Amino acid sequence: MVGRVFADEEEWGSDLSFRIRRRMQFGTSHPALIGRHAPFPVTHQAAERWLAFRHTAYFLVGGNEMTRQRQ
Structure with missing residues (x-):
């Protein structure tokens, strides 16, 4: 699905592999970010x-x- 989302023809200033990697990393954020939400x-x-x-x-x-x- 990620590939399909970013496979548009619009030029965004970065290559597709970089955008896919950033999107995949979004769900595995830095522990400090996760820790901020831990008590809730x-x-x-x-x-x-x-x-x-x-x-x-x-x-x-x-x-x-x-x-x-x-x-």
Whole structure:
């Protein structure tokens, strides 16, 4: 799947093997990153709440950008 995602024709400034390697490393992040999240329970409810916050933040930023562009 990773190869299919990055096999587009758009030029992104890096070769395909580098992009695939970076994508594969994403799930095996540095232990400090994992450690920061270790004390928090990752439950379905927690995931839903996190997604709701991310969704809200995304649209707030997008709304602010749209407002700035109209002025």
